[in-house]
Amino acid sequence: MNIIKPSTIAGVMELLPEEQIVFDRFKYIIEEKFKKYAFLPIETPLIEKDEILFAKGGGETTKQIFRIDSNSKDMSLRFDLTVPLARYVSEHFSNLNFPFKRYQIAKVYRGERNQKGRYKEFYQCDIDIIGNEHLSVYNDAQLPAVIYEIFRELNFKDIQFHINNRKLLNGFFESLGIKDTTEVLRIIDKLQKIGEDNVKSLLKEINLDEKKSQRLIDFISDKSDNKSLLESLKNRCDKELFNEGLDELTKVYSYMLEFGIPDENIVIDLSITRGLDYYTSTVYETFIKGYENIGSVCSGGRYDNLANNFSKQNLPGVGMSIGLTRLFYQFSQLDLLKKFEENYLDALLIPMNEDCNFYLIDLLNELRDKKIKADIYLEKGKMKKKFNYADKIGVKRVVIAGIDEKEMGKFSLRDMESGEQIIVNKEQLIERLKG
Amino acid sequence: MNIIKPSTIAGVMELLPEEQIVFDRFKYIIEEKFKKYAFLPIETPLIEKDEILFAKGGGETTKQIFRIDSNSKDMSLRFDLTVPLARYVSEHFSNLNFPFKRYQIAKVYRGERNQKGRYKEFYQCDIDIIGNEHLSVYNDAQLPAVIYEIFRELNFKDIQFHINNRKLLNGFFESLGIKDTTEVLRIIDKLQKIGEDNVKSLLKEINLDEKKSQRLIDFISDKSDNKSLLESLKNRCDKELFNEGLDELTKVYSYMLEFGIPDENIVIDLSITRGLDYYTSTVYETFIKGYENIGSVCSGGRYDNLANNFSKQNLPGVGMSIGLTRLFYQFSQLDLLKKFEENYLDALLIPMNEDCNFYLIDLLNELRDKKIKADIYLEKGKMKKKFNYADKIGVKRVVIAGIDEKEMGKFSLRDMESGEQIIVNKEQLIERLKG
Numbered sequence: 001m002n003i004i005k006p007s008t009i010a011g012v013m014e015l016l017p018e019e020q021i022v023f024d025r026f027k028y029i030i031e032e033k034f035k036k037y038a039f040l041p042i043e044t045p046l047i048e049k050d051e052i053l054f055a056k057g058g059g060e061t062t063k064q065i066f067r068i069d070s071n072s073k074d075m076s077l078r079f080d081l082t083v084p085l086a087r088y089v090s091e092h093f094s095n096l097n098f099p100f101k102r103y104q105i106a107k108v109y110r111g112e113r114n115q116k117g118r119y120k121e122f123y124q125c126d127i128d129i130i131g132n133e134h135l136s137v138y139n140d141a142q143l144p145a146v147i148y149e150i151f152r153e154l155n156f157k158d159i160q161f162h163i164n165n166r167k168l169l170n171g172f173f174e175s176l177g178i179k180d181t182t183e184v185l186r187i188i189d190k191l192q193k194i195g196e197d198n199v200k201s202l203l204k205e206i207n208l209d210e211k212k213s214q215r216l217i218d219f220i221s222d223k224s225d226n227k228s229l230l231e232s233l234k235n236r237c238d239k240e241l242f243n244e245g246l247d248e249l250t251k252v253y254s255y256m257l258e259f260g261i262p263d264e265n266i267v268i269d270l271s272i273t274r275g276l277d278y279y280t281s282t283v284y285e286t287f288i289k290g291y292e293n294i295g296s297v298c299s300g301g302r303y304d305n306l307a308n309n310f311s312k313q314n315l316p317g318v319g320m321s322i323g324l325t326r327l328f329y330q331f332s333q334l335d336l337l338k339k340f341e342e343n344y345l346d347a348l349l350i351p352m353n354e355d356c357n358f359y360l361i362d363l364l365n366e367l368r369d370k371k372i373k374a375d376i377y378l379e380k381g382k383m384k385k386k387f388n389y390a391d392k393i394g395v396k397r398v399v400i401a402g403i404d405e406k407e408m409g410k411f412s413l414r415d416m417e418s419g420e421q422i423i424v425n426k427e428q429l430i431e432r433l434k435g
Numbered sequence: 436m437n438i439i440k441p442s443t444i445a446g447v448m449e450l451l452p453e454e455q456i457v458f459d460r461f462k463y464i465i466e467e468k469f470k471k472y473a474f475l476p477i478e479t480p481l482i483e484k485d486e487i488l489f490a491k492g493g494g495e496t497t498k499q500i501f502r503i504d505s506n507s508k509d510m511s512l513r514f515d516l517t518v519p520l521a522r523y524v525s526e527h528f529s530n531l532n533f534p535f536k537r538y539q540i541a542k543v544y545r546g547e548r549n550q551k552g553r554y555k556e557f558y559q560c561d562i563d564i565i566g567n568e569h570l571s572v573y574n575d576a577q578l579p580a581v582i583y584e585i586f587r588e589l590n591f592k593d594i595q596f597h598i599n600n601r602k603l604l605n606g607f608f609e610s611l612g613i614k615d616t617t618e619v620l621r622i623i624d625k626l627q628k629i630g631e632d633n634v635k636s637l638l639k640e641i642n643l644d645e646k647k648s649q650r651l652i653d654f655i656s657d658k659s660d661n662k663s664l665l666e667s668l669k670n671r672c673d674k675e676l677f678n679e680g681l682d683e684l685t686k687v688y689s690y691m692l693e694f695g696i697p698d699e700n701i702v703i704d705l706s707i708t709r710g711l712d713y714y715t716s717t718v719y720e721t722f723i724k725g726y727e728n729i730g731s732v733c734s735g736g737r738y739d740n741l742a743n744n745f746s747k748q749n750l751p752g753v754g755m756s757i758g759l760t761r762l763f764y765q766f767s768q769l770d771l772l773k774k775f776e777e778n779y780l781d782a783l784l785i786p787m788n789e790d791c792n793f794y795l796i797d798l799l800n801e802l803r804d805k806k807i808k809a810d811i812y813l814e815k816g817k818m819k820k821k822f823n824y825a826d827k828i829g830v831k832r833v834v835i836a837g838i839d840e841k842e843m844g845k846f847s848l849r850d851m852e853s854g855e856q857i858i859v860n861k862e863q864l865i866e867r868l869k870g
Contacts, residue, residue: 004490006525006745009482009510014523016530017475017537024476036803038780038810040452041459045556046481046542047444047501055439066482068512069504070546075444077503088449090441095451097827099814102452107481111505121480131814138792138813258796310441345473357573361693368471375473378573379534379566392532 011112011120013325022340023328027105029153030125030322034103037146039127042102044084046109050074052087055309064110066120077109081126082306082319089130090310098132099139105324117333122325130306130317137248140282140302141255143320147286147298148261150322155339158289159297161261162269165249166301167281168233169273171242172219176212184208188220189275196221220271226253229268245281252282280304284320294330298322347433348395349376350386352402359406363399363426372433374399390416397433446547446555448760457775458763462540464588465560465757469538472581474562477537479519481544482510487522490744499545501555512544516561517741517754524565525745533567534574540759552768557760565741565752572683575717575737576690578755582721582733583696585757590774593724594732596696597704600684601736602716603668604708606677607654611647619643623655624710631656655706661688664703680716687717715739719755729765733757782868783830784811785821787837794841798834798861807868809834825851832868 008014015023035041047068053076054062066077078084081104089100105125112118127146129139144161151159166185173181187202196217203213222229230253233246249268256266274283279301286298300320307315331337347367349360360376367374377386390398400412400421411429414421424432443449450458470476482503488511489497501512513519516539524535540560547553562581564574579596586594601620608616622637631652638648657664665688668681684703691701709718714736721733735755742750766772782802784795795811802809812821825833835847835856846864849856859867 002744003747004486004744006487006522006742007484008480008522008526009484012480012482014479015477016527017477020476020478023478035779036808038808040779041455042450042452043455043458044449045443045447047447047544047556049442049444051439052441067504069502087441087443091443092451097824101810109482121482134814136813136815255792255796258793260800307441309437309439312438344470344475357690358693361690365695373471373473375536378571379569380571389532 009120011114011118013119013122013329018341018344019332019337021342021344022337023324025340025342026154026324026328027123027125030150030324031103031105033146033150033153034105034125034127036149037101037127037142039101039103039146042085042088042104043106044078044081044088044104046077046107047075048078048084048087050076052310053078053083055083061110064112066109066111079110080108081106081124081321082128085126085128085130086307086315087310089315090307090313093311093313098130099135100130101127102130103127117326117329119325119329122323125322125324126319127321128306128317128319130315133314133316135316135318137251137282138255140248140252140318141259143300143318144256144266144284144286145259145261147320147322148265151286151288151297156288159265160267160287160289161256161265162267162272162285162287162296163249163252163256164268164270164272164283165245165252165281166273166279166283167241168245168249169220169270171239171245172237173216174239174241175237176208176216178208178212180206184216185273186275188216188271189273191217191220191271222270226263226266226268229270248281274299274301277301278303282318291330291334294334297327343394343396344373345375345393345395346373347375347397347399348390348393349374349399349401350383350390351376351378352383352400355403356401356406360399360401363401363411363429366426367430367433370430370434372430374433399429444555446549446553448554448557448764453776453779454767454772456777456779457772458759460775460777461589461759461763462558462560465585465759466538466540468581468585468588469540469560469562471584472536472562472577474536474538474581477520477523477539478541479513479516479523479539481512481542483513483519483522485509485511487745488513488518490518496545499547501544501546514545515543516541516559516756517563520561520563520565521742521750522745524750525742525748528746528748533565534570535565536562537565538562552761552764554760554764557758560757560759561754562756563741563752563754565750568749568751570751570753572686572717573690575683575687575753576694578735578753579691579701579719579721580694580696582755582757583700586721586723586732591723594700595702595722595724596691596700597702597707597720597722597731598684598687598691599703599705599707599718600680600687600716601708601714601718602676603680603684604655604705606674606680607651607672609674609676610672611643611651613643613647615641619651620708621710623651623706624708626652626655626706657705661698661701661703664705683716709734709736712736713738717753726765726769729769732762778829778831779808780810780828780830781808782810782832782834783825783828784809784834784836785818785825786811786813787818787835790838791836791841795834795836798836798846798864801861802865802868805865805869807865809868834864 061079065079068075107121108124170181183206191199200213230250272285281302283301285296302318305314306317351357351360364376396416398414410423410425413424496514500514503510542556543559605616618641626634635648665685707720716737718736720731737753739751741752786792786795799811831851833849845858845860848859
């Protein structure tokens with residue numbers, strides 16, 4: 001038979017089982033925390049109608065959409081979980097209760113060019129809270145509280161939430177006489193990447209004079225501690241939008257503390273803008289101290305209206321998203337996954353011959369019911385081959401039974417690391433395997 | 436703005452959150468049992484190269500493949516989890532240990548015509564055990580043991596495993612002088628659907644004489660109990676293949692009992708063939724007593740070689756699969772999901788005014804850390820609106836705090852069903868919410 005070389009398409013992450021167990025553990029931790037904070041699960045189909053996916057018109061992302069080759073050419077793979085959420089909330093509006101808190105952990109698809117750490121298929125872990133007409137600003141503090149717990153559980157305690165408010169920024173721009181705020185947001189979003197001088201040149205190109213440029217840069221670069229910074233912003237600017245933003249930012253900050261995030265994990269950072277995204281007030285980015293170079297591990301913000309393409313209802317919302325596939329890739333590159341590895345098996349049972357199969361299956365059934373992760377090796381072969389298998393799967397304890405053990409009603413328990421082998425009865429065996 | 440009617444593509448299952456919770460619970464139970472039996476997780480990309488998916492040539496299923504509209508037209512969505520498994524095992528062969536026990540619970544895609552209960556996107560929950568060159572017949576008994584535990588946990592104790600062996604069937608066909616065994620398998624697979632007379636006509640069409648037809652039908656229709664049936668098959672036929680099949684069937688049956696499946700849940704059923712599928716010895720179908728009309732809820736069998744398109748290695752395997760989406764649809768049609776519904780929330784906390792927000796958030800943090808599923812309602816509005824929300828989400832207990840409660844350090848606990856409201860301190864509250 002003609003053999004086809006087995007390979008995945010380029011630009012996808014496919015893991016070996018031992019890595020997959022770690023990945024699944026991450027996913028499980030994230031989901032459990034989402035549930036703990038009373039977010040509800042939804043699961044939307046991977047394929048959406050093109051009229052839904054392209055509703056906002058052709059941005060950068062829509063160029064990367066995987067279209068389905070059907071006669072009618074009217075469906076494609078989702079490129080994020082936000083557009084499907086907007087469609088879902090609009091479609092099921094009358095059956096949902098608002099504020100509607102939902103999570104979705106699922107794969108999305110983008111025809112990214114092949115490069116390391118960029119994937120065509122990747123997991124997004126999204127939480128959003130959607131209001132009907134109104135949504136209190138306190139919700140903006142709940143999301144980082146969930147994320148904080150997730151990273152703490154993942155043993156990254158040094159997570160830093162950089163928060164800002166676009167109303168405050170836009171109000172400040174207004175006070176400088178800047179009209180094209182979108183363009184300015186886009187430019188200052190690059191500050192960290194391209195540095196102050198380059199930002200100044202770009203601001204000059206859009207006709208902002210040097211003095212105002214400097215004031216703008218001084219404003220967004222203020223690294224005072226949270227409380228001093230908020231204090232110094234009071235009466236800083238007489239624009240209504242600015243003070244509305246300041247009030248929101250102050251509330252979000254104090255509620256983040258109240259929801260249990262320590263002050264040292266919060267950075268009010270006026271340079272955070274989330275660039276071209278559709279956010280309208282609160283914006284967040286999240287960094288891990290010591291690993292800032294991997295970029296934001298969780299971002300999001302508040303938007304005025306989720307679903308203006310699909311619904312006449314005004315549905316304000318706030319959301320955050322973890323890009324799990326990319327995060328997992330980065331952690332693995334930094335060799336940070338080792339500590340999450342776990343044995344999927346506590347013990348492997350090896351009958352010395354077929355006559356002992358039932359004797360060990362009886363034990364197996366009992367171990368499994370006692371939540372001991374056990375399996376049995378029932379293949380034919382010499383003991384050497386069987387131990388070889390135990391070695392390869394990395395199991396630490398092997399339980400062996402031959403005619404002798406069976407007649408005595410006992411078991412040989414072998415420690416695969418030390419090579420030590422002892423004879424035990426069932427109670428002793430269970431005790432040792434549980435310990 | 437132009438409003439686009441929000442809707443999914445046709446032929447997909449999209450659930451409301453309360454249904455999704457039940458669906459997720461099914462998925463969780465299945466996964467936990469797969470893990471308990473030491474199956475390893477793998478996750479393959481949804482998109483595969485066409486040369487992989489079409490490797491076996493164009494069967495019925497390949498006509499339903501969703502192709503990706505790319506310039507090179509060389510990738511599509513998977514239509515099952517078996518072809519990706521074959522590709523995975525071949526690609527990662529040197530990094531896997533055999534027997535390789537894997538599970539995958541994931542969506543697959545088929546361009547089915549729109550009809551009730553048929554989905555374009557649906558979950559398959561697959562377990563397979565793959566050997567390298569050899570795989571002991573005892574593995575064939577492990578799979579139904581997992582499935583038995585799953586359905587028991589789902590409260591369907593009356594599950595019936597119908598098992599058979601194709602070698603035994605083919606050996607019997609040989610003894611009747613039948614050469615085209617595939618055609619005969621295809622015909623007798625229809626017995627239940629079209630009845631004995633129609634099967635006889637079809638057998639006549641392929642030139643099987645009436646006497647042999649009758650012998651064949653008598654053979655596959657034998658409804659003796661398992662032990663008598665196996666006994667009666669001994670010395671029934673002198674074909675080697677028949678006796679090899681009988682030996683395997685006998686072993687699989689006795690090991691199923693040994694793995695904990697009661698005899699009354701096993702039916703040795705010589706009419707089970709799995710039609711045109713690629714199985715070579717053991718075959719299974721699974722029915723729920725009283726609900727036979729929904730068809731087999733879990734099917735599978737043993738195959739000689741998983742990956743002859745992708746690998747020179749001979750990789751025999753055995754697998755079973757639950758079609759979860761279809762099963763969930765059927766259970767919901769039969770109104771069997773009610774008992775799985777659960778409250779996603781034990782208590783909703785409602786501050787009477789903003790001054791009490793922090794007082795109740797402190798409580799919320801504590802309740803959540805004590806594993807009580809709680810949430811807080813922080814939206815503005817009258818108490819009536821707040822209670823209305825509590826009503827709609829179906830939460831049974833509401834905790835209210837106003838200035839009075841806050842000053843006393845107490846809480847009002849309201850039972851939403853009886854309307855009874857009492858004042859309690861924190862310890863009493865926690866006790867009641869836990870109870």
